[in-house]
Amino acid sequence: MRTDFDFPNKYLIGPVVFRPDFNTPEETISVNQAWSLFFTAGQEDKVFDFNGEAGRFLTYLLLAVSVTGVLGVTLFSHVI
Incomplete structure (x- = not known):
């Protein structure tokens, strides 16, 4: 078997x-490359290239969780 893959080991x-x-x-x-680098600790940048919506979904999910946390603390801080 012959391959043309010649990538330097370094x-x-x-x-x-x-x-x-x-x-x-x-x-x-x-955005997909950024999330791929985040989840693989900088080892791979093409993990989410199969789907263009994955990066936007993760970004909006992070934003929604952050806004929900801030609103939860703001609205329920007087309960304790």
């Missing part, structure tokens, strides 16, 4: 954010 050990081809100055990372 780039396979470290996180993806330290690879030279990642995030050049003229491009920005997407």
